[in-house]
Structure formats: C-alpha cells, structure tokens
Amino acid sequence: MVISWAPNAFIRLVLPLMAGILTYLYAGAVLPEVGWVVVILFLGFLAVQLWAARQATPGATDAAGLLAVLMLYVAGVALTQQATESRSANHLYRFGSRIEYYRAVVDEYPVVRPATYATTVRVQAVRVAGRWQPARGGVRVSIPREAGLAAPQYGDVWVVRGAPAPSKAPLNPGEFDYRRYLQYHQVYHQQFIHPDQFLRVAYEPPSMLRAVAMRAARVLDGVFRQYVHAKREYALASALVLGIKDEVDQETRQAYANTGTTHIMAVSGLQVGLLFGAVTWLLARLPGRRGPLFRLFTALLGLSVIWSYAFVTGLSASVLRAAVMFTFIIVGRATSRQTSMYNLLAVAAFFLLCYDPYLLCDVGFQLSFLAVLSIVYLQPRIVGWLQPKAYFLNKQRPWQPKMVQKGWHWLGVFLQYVWAATALSLAAQVATFPLGLYYFHQFPLSFLFSNLVAVPISSGAVYVGLGLLVLKGLVAGVGLISPNLAAFLDYGPRAVAGLFEKMIWVFNEYIFGVGRLMPSALISGIHVTTPQVWLIGGVILTLLLFFALRKLPWLALACALLGVFAGSRVWAAHELAPTEELVVYSIPRRSVVGFWQGASAHIVTLDSLPLTETERTYRIVPGSIQRDARRVVYHPGWEACPVPAVVAEPGLTLAAWRGRRLAFVSGPLSGATAPVPGLAAVVLRRNARIRPQELAATFGTTAPVVFDSSCKSWYVLRQDSLLRAAGFRTHDVTLAGAFIVQGRQ
Known part of the structure; x- marks a missing residue:
C-alpha cells in the first residue's frame, strides 16, 4: 500500500494540479489572475533545479521539488481560470437582455425528448443596438419536435431572435442543480426557441473530424435499426455498442439503475477495455512475440482499434476519456519504460485535466478513475482469498477416469473465472461506493448477481454487434461491384443480427428478472453531504491502510472517522426533527x-x-x-x-x-x-x-x-x-x- 514514488512520479504531479483546480472551484470568484505567477514559479524552479544539480545536498533537490509542487498547484488554478468562459470580456453575461439576435453553432448531437430536441449551441456573435459584435458563451436550447422541422445537426449555424436567459437555480428543495452542471460544461444560459424564432444559415462544424464521426455513428445506428427488429432490443443494441440512447425507454433505464448495471449502457471504459482485451488476446497467440518491432506493431494495432472505435461512436466525451486512458497504457507497455498502472493512470488524468480542468467535476471521470484504481489494487488481492482452480485440481487422482479429471479441471477453471469476475465487481464498488451514494442516492445490493451474468453477456454482445457492423460493411463494399452478389451475401449479416438480437434479449430479460426476483435489494433514498462523502472515503482508505500495514493506529483512525460520520448523521436528524x-x-x-x-x-x-x-x-x-x-x-x-x-x-x-x-x-x-x-x-x-x-x-x-x-x-x-x-x-x-x-x- 505504501507508494514507491520513483515509478509513480506523475502521482506527485497530478495531485497538486487537482488541488489547484478544486481551489478555483470553491474560491475562484475572489482569486485574481494567476497566470503570471505560474511563469515566475516556473523560472524559479528552473533556477533552483540548476543550482541543485551543482549541489550535493538533499535540501537543494527538496527545494526544487517543493517549487514544482507549488507551480503545479497554481497552474491548476490558472488553467481553470483560462477554461472558464464567463471570465471573458465578450461573454454573453456582459450583454444581458440587450441582445436582439445572436449567431451560434450547434456544438453537440441533440438529445431526443418526447416533445422537444435539446442541444447546446456556442455563440459566435450578438447583435446589440443594431450592430453585430463578437461574443462567446454556451446556450442550452430546446426546440419543439414538429412535422416539417428538422432536428438540429452538429455544425448547423443558426441566427436566433431574442436574448437567452441565465440558467435557473434549482427551483425546489434538494432538486438537482442543473445550472451548476451546465456551468461545468461552460454553458451559462438556456432558451426555448420557437420554430419562427431561428433560421439555419450555414453549416460550419467546429470540428470536421467530429462531424464526420457523428455522421458515421448515425450510419451504423441505421444498420442496427435495419437488422434488429424488436424496438427494445434495437434501443439497447445502439446504446450498448454505439452509445446512442435516444430510444431507450424510462422503464429500461430504471431497471438498469436499480440493479447497478447502468454503466453497461454507457459506451466508455468497458467497451474500450473489451476491444483492448480482444487485441491483446489475439496478439498473444501470434508466433515470435518478442522484440521492439513486435511491441511497436502491437501498440500501433491497439491504438488503431481503440481510436477507430472512438471515431465510429461519434467521439463522445466518455469514449475519448477511456481512449486516452488506454492510449497511455498501450504506449507505456510498448516503450517498456513504465510498468506502474498507477503512474499510467496519473499520466492520463494529468493530461486530461490540462486539456479540460472541469473534467474533475465530471461524474464519469471520477467514477472511471476511481473504479480502475480500485480494480488495479484490490482485485488481485480479493482473488487471492480463494483459489477454486487449485482446489479442484487437487481433487484429481491418477486412478480417476479421464472424463472425471477433465471435469474437475473445467469446473475449477469455470469457478476461477466466476470468482475473478466477482472480485472485479467488489473491487470496483469499494472505491465508487461513496460517490454512488452521493450522486445517485441509492445502492443496489444485487450488483454482484447482476454484473456476474450481465457483463459477460453484454461483452459477447459487443463483439457480435461490432462483427455485424464489419460484416455489413464488407457486404456493402461488394454491393458497389455486384448488387446481386451483395443481396445473396446479406444472409450473413441477417444471421449475425439474429444472434445479436437474441443475446440482447437474454441480457435485458436477465436484468429485469433480477429486479423482479430481488425487489427489496435496492436501498434508495440515501442522502449524504459532501463532507460525509469525504468521511466515507477516509474510512475506506484507512481500512485499506490497516489491512496493508497491519498497524492498529490506522484501524483506530478508521473507527474515529466512522464515529464522526455517524455523529454527523445523528446530529442532522436531531436538527431536522423539530x-x-x-x-x-x-x-x-x-x-x-x-x-x-x-x-x-x-x-x-x-x-x-x-x-x-x-x-x-x-x-x-x-x-x-x-x-x-x-x-x-x-x-x-x-x-x-x-x-x-x-x-x-x-x-x-x-x-x-x-x-x-x-x-x-x-x-x-x-x-x-x-x-x-x-x-x-x-x-x-x-x-x-x-x-x-x-x-x-x-x-x-x-x-x-x-x-x-x-x-x-x-x-x-x-x-x-x-x-x-x-x-x-x-x-x-x-x-x-x-x-x-x-x-x-
């Protein structure tokens, strides 16, 4: 449990960066611009580092290290200041209700709702007092779903009449703070736009690569729509493989939330990890798996597969985050310079936060990194508690028939897999447990039963779904040359789609079945405050330290933190009662x-x-x-x-x-x-x-x-x-x- 800093250098870099970001989030309004402070600290660090290189005393190196930590802390503040659009002189806030018209570009794919489309537009210019001038800012807009009114498309440029309104604070006690959520995504305004209030004037995607990726995702979604006929199975297929959840109904969403399997429907680390695992498994079976050329080939193939998948899923934020994480893992393995997973994760987090400091507030970012950290540390230790494979191998005897010996062997292999999957689910829950209570106010006790079967089935479904897309692509290519031959070959995609649909059906029925069989397994209505989340996290961390170091003071500290947590709950109930x-x-x-x-x-x-x-x-x-x-x-x-x-x-x-x-x-x-x-x-x-x-x-x-x-x-x-x-x-x-x-x- 004790960290060895030599192979984990980036942990020392990312922690002060995160501390600086948090400082701005809690006290940013009163902080002056600090970009110039970063420059001074950087120059001071270089001077002290050069001086330390000529000295033989450890104190000189320590001084340089402290300056580096301080510089990264201030850099975290400066980066967050720079990323906060509302600080700009030409932000929408500065114009208020004086805006007559504004020009904006659609910056994301729309969310389809029963009566409206919702999307985000990025303002480019505003007209005030009859004069156009540059402006910036995000607006969360809704337009009605009406016949003859096309859905918004990424890259559409609109001219909108009227001034957008600042986002509303929560209107009812305890209500989700959607305003703060939008602000973390640099969106400070909202507007419902009537059909006669806006006009599409151009098509200028902020990123042509992302525009093509989104269009590719919709084309592939059309393949699922064509071959997967049942509405519920089609909706889940598109959500599982492409991350498009427009057609997933509320009942299905709730069933997955109640069983702790919502993460399966969100294309992110699970799907990217499956592809990474498939590539690794295939390459492990190639002959001559040695040498720098093979490592380079492995890295290039792995990166190609992962980023191709990120592309065909529309380059969504969750997939990009997972792709970046696995990119550093692949590069680290290929160079043989880094073997610590903790450091690789720290590298990925460091660069992601430098790109967008507000990712630190993103629920997906928090849960992803905590889950992976917990799995890396805890899963091997939990697996070590039991050894089903070794136990059943010891049941083999020389006089037993071959079938019996093979039975013992395969039973051990199967139970070893089941135990490893159980350990993985347990490990992931340990670190994400406090955040699950904080964000979702519930804890599904059935998560082990749900994930034990749902993850393997859904993993197989991802492979089959991707296979369907590849096969359909090949058939479509043949169709360019010979339509008749393509029509005959289309039986292949149909057969694969039939298997895919059945797997989705089994997967979905299992989730609903767990919900019906264990209706009381969901503990809901849990409320914990931010300090209480830190207390729960502190209890978990100190218990891990106790089990790793076997020192009673850590157990005493865990008990003390647990006592403070319990006391805070009792005090809150005491204050609320009257x-x-x-x-x-x-x-x-x-x-x-x-x-x-x-x-x-x-x-x-x-x-x-x-x-x-x-x-x-x-x-x-x-x-x-x-x-x-x-x-x-x-x-x-x-x-x-x-x-x-x-x-x-x-x-x-x-x-x-x-x-x-x-x-x-x-x-x-x-x-x-x-x-x-x-x-x-x-x-x-x-x-x-x-x-x-x-x-x-x-x-x-x-x-x-x-x-x-x-x-x-x-x-x-x-x-x-x-x-x-x-x-x-x-x-x-x-x-x-x-x-x-x-x-x-």
Whole structure:
C-alpha cells in the first residue's frame, strides 16, 4: 500500500494540479489572475533545479521539488481560470437582455425528448443596438419536435431572435442543480426557441473530424435499426455498442439503475477495455512475440482499434476519456519504460485535466478513475482469498477416469473465472461506493448477481454487434461491384443480427428478472453531504491502510472517522426533527403544496390530479431524500388530507397547519368572506381574476402573495406590478423557486 514514488512520479504531479483546480472551484470568484505567477514559479524552479544539480545536498533537490509542487498547484488554478468562459470580456453575461439576435453553432448531437430536441449551441456573435459584435458563451436550447422541422445537426449555424436567459437555480428543495452542471460544461444560459424564432444559415462544424464521426455513428445506428427488429432490443443494441440512447425507454433505464448495471449502457471504459482485451488476446497467440518491432506493431494495432472505435461512436466525451486512458497504457507497455498502472493512470488524468480542468467535476471521470484504481489494487488481492482452480485440481487422482479429471479441471477453471469476475465487481464498488451514494442516492445490493451474468453477456454482445457492423460493411463494399452478389451475401449479416438480437434479449430479460426476483435489494433514498462523502472515503482508505500495514493506529483512525460520520448523521436528524416547513412547489402547470414536519410530509395537489412519476421523481423526491424522509403521503386534492381546509367560497380555500394559515385564491372574491388577517401567504392559482383592492380588503397587505406554477407568465407580469404598487410583497415560484415558510416546534 505504501507508494514507491520513483515509478509513480506523475502521482506527485497530478495531485497538486487537482488541488489547484478544486481551489478555483470553491474560491475562484475572489482569486485574481494567476497566470503570471505560474511563469515566475516556473523560472524559479528552473533556477533552483540548476543550482541543485551543482549541489550535493538533499535540501537543494527538496527545494526544487517543493517549487514544482507549488507551480503545479497554481497552474491548476490558472488553467481553470483560462477554461472558464464567463471570465471573458465578450461573454454573453456582459450583454444581458440587450441582445436582439445572436449567431451560434450547434456544438453537440441533440438529445431526443418526447416533445422537444435539446442541444447546446456556442455563440459566435450578438447583435446589440443594431450592430453585430463578437461574443462567446454556451446556450442550452430546446426546440419543439414538429412535422416539417428538422432536428438540429452538429455544425448547423443558426441566427436566433431574442436574448437567452441565465440558467435557473434549482427551483425546489434538494432538486438537482442543473445550472451548476451546465456551468461545468461552460454553458451559462438556456432558451426555448420557437420554430419562427431561428433560421439555419450555414453549416460550419467546429470540428470536421467530429462531424464526420457523428455522421458515421448515425450510419451504423441505421444498420442496427435495419437488422434488429424488436424496438427494445434495437434501443439497447445502439446504446450498448454505439452509445446512442435516444430510444431507450424510462422503464429500461430504471431497471438498469436499480440493479447497478447502468454503466453497461454507457459506451466508455468497458467497451474500450473489451476491444483492448480482444487485441491483446489475439496478439498473444501470434508466433515470435518478442522484440521492439513486435511491441511497436502491437501498440500501433491497439491504438488503431481503440481510436477507430472512438471515431465510429461519434467521439463522445466518455469514449475519448477511456481512449486516452488506454492510449497511455498501450504506449507505456510498448516503450517498456513504465510498468506502474498507477503512474499510467496519473499520466492520463494529468493530461486530461490540462486539456479540460472541469473534467474533475465530471461524474464519469471520477467514477472511471476511481473504479480502475480500485480494480488495479484490490482485485488481485480479493482473488487471492480463494483459489477454486487449485482446489479442484487437487481433487484429481491418477486412478480417476479421464472424463472425471477433465471435469474437475473445467469446473475449477469455470469457478476461477466466476470468482475473478466477482472480485472485479467488489473491487470496483469499494472505491465508487461513496460517490454512488452521493450522486445517485441509492445502492443496489444485487450488483454482484447482476454484473456476474450481465457483463459477460453484454461483452459477447459487443463483439457480435461490432462483427455485424464489419460484416455489413464488407457486404456493402461488394454491393458497389455486384448488387446481386451483395443481396445473396446479406444472409450473413441477417444471421449475425439474429444472434445479436437474441443475446440482447437474454441480457435485458436477465436484468429485469433480477429486479423482479430481488425487489427489496435496492436501498434508495440515501442522502449524504459532501463532507460525509469525504468521511466515507477516509474510512475506506484507512481500512485499506490497516489491512496493508497491519498497524492498529490506522484501524483506530478508521473507527474515529466512522464515529464522526455517524455523529454527523445523528446530529442532522436531531436538527431536522423539530423543523416545520410549508412549501409551495414549482412544478410546471401544477398547483402543489407540501406540509413538512421533521421527516414526514403531506403533499397536496390542489388541482385534484395526482402527480406523474416524472414530477415526483424530479421535483419532490430529491427534497425528501435530503431530509431523509420516512413518510411522504401524496393527496390529490384535500380529501383524506389531515390538514384542515375549508372552501370559503368557490374561488377561495382556507387551510390551517401548525398554527399557520394559508389562502388559495383561484377566482374572483365575492366579498361575502369576512376579512382573514394573519396569513402566512396568499397563493394565487390558475390566473385568478383578482384586483389588489379586493386582496387588501380580505387579507390585508402583510401576507406575501405567491404566484404558483399554474399561473401564466403574462398574468404574473401584469399582476406583479399592480400588487407591488399596492404595497404587497410577491413571489413567483416559476422564476424564484419554491416558496417556503419555515418554523420549529
């Protein structure tokens, strides 16, 4: 476990670089430009290094090393500053709502949604006060899916009317911070664009290579669409081999998430590793496997296969990350200068972070490197716990029949493989466990059963799927010369496609079967904070150090960290227990209010229609997880809800909860209701036709007026100015997020 620094030099380089990136992410707003500091430190490092080379004292070398570490730390800050587009003088932020038009290029393939296409455009210029000027910045846009309206294509240049709006902060408690996610990808604005609001004026891909790669991926996707007839199997085939998940339905996505096999559907390290393993296996069976020429041939072939696959999958970010990682492994092996996998991983991480420091915030980057590190270190040690092959080989006896001896041999080989696969899954889970809890709020106990069968089947399916694409390519080539012969040879791709479809079907049925047989194996609704993730990681690391070094202080430290973690959970529960919250949620076109007391809640939909699964999952459940909710009850309307509510008149409902009273107004007030002072809030629903004077006469002007999500934007804009002029405080949940009234028992 103790690191030997000589063969792992890049670990010492990547750690301060990562520390500098983290420093900017947490304190970047207050930091000045530090690029010049990097130059000074670099010159100082060269001077001290030259001086140290002439000295025989270790202190001189140590000083040079410390300067190098400090330089890389500051370089991490400087690189992140440079990569942050919002710091530019001509960023979209500088123009605000003054933008009349902007010119932008589509920078990624669109995400297909039921009613819209979503993609990212990179702004090239804006028109302000009738004059065009250069600008930069990313905008996440959505356009409707309508007949006659073509889907956005990478490289399309648009002229868009109107100014994009800054990305919204999370609108409900605990909701995923999509704004921060976009900012990590240098996208700070969002806009829904109507068909008459934009015009395609040119085709200028930012990268012609990527444009061709994306087109190649779509052509290959067409092969799967042609030969794989079942809709679900086609969707999985395209996701598994090409990483195109447009057709994968929500039920399938959820089934894979519940069984811990989502990573199989994401083209990344698994598929690239399979290709790398296949090339290595084939080359190992060639004669004369020695000498520098063979190593060079091996490296070139491996790089060609990996980068060709990256190309035909559209050069997606996850595949590129995996390709870079394996590139350094291949080059390291070919040169015979580096045998440490830890250093090779550090080299890959170092160059990837120099290219894009924000990769450090990417979930895929974090999980990939942690999983590989854990597998490299732990998997051989876990495999060493059991030796099934040796055990069953010892069962062989000279007097036993040959069939019996072969049976013992093959049983040992099979169980050795099963145990090695189990060890790999366990090793990968050890390091990724804290991040899995943090990002996905769940832990599938069935991951061993799922991956033990799903990974081999899916691996075989990847090979067969790639074989189908190669075979179809050969047939298509023959078709250029002889269409009749190509039509006859097409039986080959059809046969392979039939096998491929069956493998996908078996793979998918197994995943769904595990979910049905083990419905309680998913522990969900887990919430851990960032400090708690670090504490869990610290416990795991100190336990590994204890098992490696056999020194009790490490075990004591692990127990102490575990105690701090448990104490933080108890303290959070203690602080939450007496809290009370009244929440008017921000859910598009809905009127929803939540009554929270500690870890339990009653959620009422005022329009008497139950929330959809999507609305619950993305709007309500994150806040429930954050509060470690034990009991959340949904009520369509006030019926069966324990919160007292009275319909005072057709357009007015009064509710009382824990000493707080609310008024829900959905229509004009008749004036028959007596004045109702002392309200926590007045909630306007469904564009209630109400005048400020009527509200003031009935409720006074002390209580804030809340526009819920059922109110149209034009209505809010008109009423807000009138109410403010009359002395009311207003809150629009669509723009400002959920309205929350907090209290304690």
